[in-house]
Amino acid sequence: MTSSQPYLTGHYTPVADEITVTGLTVDGSLPPELSGRLLRNGHNPQPGVTPAHWFKGSGMVHGIRLRDGRAEWYRNRWVHTPALDGAPYMTPHGPDLTVSTAGTHVIEHAGRLLALCEANLPFELTRTLDTVGAYDFHGKLRTAMTAHPKEDPVTGELHFFASSPFPPFLTYHVADAKGEIVHSAEVPGATAALKHDFAVTRHHVVFVEGNVTFDPTDRSGIPYRWSDRQQARIGILPRGADGARLVRWFSIEPGNMPHIANAYEDGQGRVVLEGPAVDREGFRLSWNWWTGAPGRGAEPASRSYTRRWIVNPVAGSVDEQIIDDLPVEFPTLNGNRLGSEHRYQYAVSFPDEEGYGGYGVVKYDRTTGARRIHQAGDARMPGEAVYVPAAGATREDDGYLLTVVSDLKQDASQLLVLDASGLDRIATVHLPRRVPAGVHGSWIPDDGTTDDQN
Numbered sequence: 001m002t003s004s005q006p007y008l009t010g011h012y013t014p015v016a017d018e019i020t021v022t023g024l025t026v027d028g029s030l031p032p033e034l035s036g037r038l039l040r041n042g043h044n045p046q047p048g049v050t051p052a053h054w055f056k057g058s059g060m061v062h063g064i065r066l067r068d069g070r071a072e073w074y075r076n077r078w079v080h081t082p083a084l085d086g087a088p089y090m091t092p093h094g095p096d097l098t099v100s101t102a103g104t105h106v107i108e109h110a111g112r113l114l115a116l117c118e119a120n121l122p123f124e125l126t127r128t129l130d131t132v133g134a135y136d137f138h139g140k141l142r143t144a145m146t147a148h149p150k151e152d153p154v155t156g157e158l159h160f161f162a163s164s165p166f167p168p169f170l171t172y173h174v175a176d177a178k179g180e181i182v183h184s185a186e187v188p189g190a191t192a193a194l195k196h197d198f199a200v201t202r203h204h205v206v207f208v209e210g211n212v213t214f215d216p217t218d219r220s221g222i223p224y225r226w227s228d229r230q231q232a233r234i235g236i237l238p239r240g241a242d243g244a245r246l247v248r249w250f251s252i253e254p255g256n257m258p259h260i261a262n263a264y265e266d267g268q269g270r271v272v273l274e275g276p277a278v279d280r281e282g283f284r285l286s287w288n289w290w291t292g293a294p295g296r297g298a299e300p301a302s303r304s305y306t307r308r309w310i311v312n313p314v315a316g317s318v319d320e321q322i323i324d325d326l327p328v329e330f331p332t333l334n335g336n337r338l339g340s341e342h343r344y345q346y347a348v349s350f351p352d353e354e355g356y357g358g359y360g361v362v363k364y365d366r367t368t369g370a371r372r373i374h375q376a377g378d379a380r381m382p383g384e385a386v387y388v389p390a391a392g393a394t395r396e397d398d399g400y401l402l403t404v405v406s407d408l409k410q411d412a413s414q415l416l417v418l419d420a421s422g423l424d425r426i427a428t429v430h431l432p433r434r435v436p437a438g439v440h441g442s443w444i445p446d447d448g449t450t451d452d453q454n
């Protein structure tokens with residue numbers, strides 16, 4: 001293992017320190033309604049540290065503060081967890097859920113900022129990205145927490161789950177709009193399959209188990225491996241207190257489905273979900289890249305194509321198809337459509353395994369079938385495009401896409417603000433340093449509290 005590990009080079013080269021810079025240069029016109037912070041998490045090992053797996057790199061959150069048409073500051077902070085100091089995850093008493101990279105996502109719920117990694121408890125951050133500590137919902141969360149919780153736009157509830165390689169394999173939790181856990185239930189019939197993301201519809205919770213499952217013989221640093229014997233499945237349970245025991249599992253085609261763009265019930269009572277998926281070979285290429293193994297692809301998601309599953313609970317059947325030929329990952333949408341039928345879906349495009357195509361921000365119109373791409377440009381890689389609704393928006397795509405671009409030629413980064421309607425660039429915020437390619441993030445709008453002062 002050397003520093004030539006793919007996840008420590010090029011766009012992914014970590015930064016060596018924490019900085020704060022105020023008064024950023026802006027080209028174009030920042031919409032004054034964008035008052036808040038864009039936060040972006042990712043794996044950024046400390047200098048001299050070479051993790052065995054990309055996912056094991058310590059989490060670092062990059063933040064950009066916008067207000068009144070200005071970009072007031074940029075700062076980056078490691079999430080200061082026991083893992084950052086080298087503490088072991090496995091102890092004689094089992095896993096220590098506070099030993100987290102906390103490097104996968106950062107969200108806000110009920111006024112609390114949480115940095116997330118799926119094998120651990122969340123870590124609370126301040127508005128200026130200092131680490132408060134592990135957060136267990138006042139003692140009510142005794143499992144890990146997925147890095148992809150879903151905030152219901154209607155109820156304000158936060159739905160999330162814990163996936164474990166050991167029984168109980170799957171636990172479903174709901175926190176109310178005030179951040180109190182009001183429901184926790186084990187989901188019967190789940191297996192040790194990797195479960196990274198899930199979906200919530202108006203009436204159901206949807207889990208996805210692919211072919212990647214726990215394998216203690218794996219030595220990659222994260223003990224999971226593709227298994228042809230593992231049956232890929234979708235599990236659907238009604239929302240509500242008794243829902244978990246009513247779960248139904250539906251077999252689907254083999255694959256690994258890291259992210260779900262959205263799910264909803266259609267007019268016929270079927271559950272429709274979409275997201276990027278890889279087949280066996282695509283997973284091999286990704287995993288080899290993530291572990292620095294030989295035979296890796298040029299990029300981690302080069303064979304990741306969007307699939308649609310339509311589950312008919314009455315017939316007990318699933319219609320499944322690949323709906324686009326562009327390799328994409330990091331699907332996003334207008335969060336107000338989460339759980340309901342959506343028209344527009346966004347993603348990041350990747351070069352394919354031969355290196356054709358390029359990085360870009362993609363918009364799908366699911367009504368017309370149109371696909372539009374904002375090309376990132378030579379040696380430029382955009383991150384996940386976070387959707388922010390415009391003030392007083394009436395159309396689903398009346399809003400903005402915020403993406404942080406890594407620019408290798410300039411050894412720099414910018415925050416791009418795109419018009420979500422046409423993908424035109426509205427403003428560019430020049431960041432004071434290159435921000436390594438990372439994982440997920442969120443827009444945290446000002447909420448009218450004293451937290452807004454910073």
Ligand SMILES: [Fe+2]
Pocket residue numbers: 104147148196197258259440
């Ligand atoms: Fe993810």
